[in-house]
Amino acid sequence: MCDLILASASPRRKELLAQIGVVFKQCSVDIDESVLPGERPEDYVRRLACEKSQAGFQRNPLPNSQQSAVLGADTTVVVDGVILGKPDSEEQAVEMLQQLSGRTHQVMTGIALTGNGYANSQVVVTHVTFKALDVAQCRRYWQTGEPCDKAGGYGIQGYAAVFVGKIEGSYSNVVGLPLAETAELLGKAGIKIWQV
Numbered sequence: 001m002c003d004l005i006l007a008s009a010s011p012r013r014k015e016l017l018a019q020i021g022v023v024f025k026q027c028s029v030d031i032d033e034s035v036l037p038g039e040r041p042e043d044y045v046r047r048l049a050c051e052k053s054q055a056g057f058q059r060n061p062l063p064n065s066q067q068s069a070v071l072g073a074d075t076t077v078v079v080d081g082v083i084l085g086k087p088d089s090e091e092q093a094v095e096m097l098q099q100l101s102g103r104t105h106q107v108m109t110g111i112a113l114t115g116n117g118y119a120n121s122q123v124v125v126t127h128v129t130f131k132a133l134d135v136a137q138c139r140r141y142w143q144t145g146e147p148c149d150k151a152g153g154y155g156i157q158g159y160a161a162v163f164v165g166k167i168e169g170s171y172s173n174v175v176g177l178p179l180a181e182t183a184e185l186l187g188k189a190g191i192k193i194w195q196v
């Protein structure tokens with residue numbers, strides 16, 4: 001029986017969680033993703049991950065066993081302490097990519113697990129350094145369709161792989177779900193990985 005729910009519409013998170021052999025169901029949740037006044041990026045991603053897992057928990061009553069839980073996650077790109085969300089337009093995407101050009105930024109993912117009488121969360125940070133990007137290159141990249149649903153306007157797992165000069169920390173964290181830390185979080189709740 002499947003007692004783990006991934007509260008996410010993201011196909012990438014689904015693929016990543018499946019990669020570590022976890023049995024789960026997926027449900028999407030809709031929460032307000034606005035940043036609170038003065039909220040720090042690490043607090044923001046943790047809060048949203050917690051809200052997603054709590055919303056998923058409320059919507060899907062789970063059996064009262066220790067291994068029943070809902071996992072939520074939120075990923076954001078941070079440069080100079082400023083949060084970059086998903087771009088709404090070509091202009092916004094090009095502006096974001098120009099901000100990232102030739103420098104190091106942080107990708108932060110909050111992960112949160114909510115169960116019956118149980119809640120735990122964590123934030124994972126990866127440092128990514130981009131090569132210099134010119135405006136024409138950023139405009140061409142927008143045309144690929146890749147930036148629009150991704151924090152910071154890029155997908156490291158896609159065409160934007162060629163922008164990356166250096167990465168320090170978890171790769172899966174950049175794609176949306178830090179796998180080592182997620183496995184730890186699940187393990188603490190008694191949920192097994194590598195189920196065969």
Ligand SMILES: Cc1cn([C@H]2C[C@H](O)[C@@H](COP(=O)(O)OP(=O)(O)OP(=O)(O)O)O2)c(=O)[nH]c1=O
Nearest residue numbers: 008009010074075150151154155156174175176
């Ligand atoms: C930086 C980066 C982000 N992303 C994605 C991961 C997340 O899916 C997305 C950030 O948006 P999120 O709000 O974290 O997630 P989501 O809206 O895709 O899914 P849900 O809220 O339902 O869980 O950006 C990549 O796929 N590759 C990258 O290199």
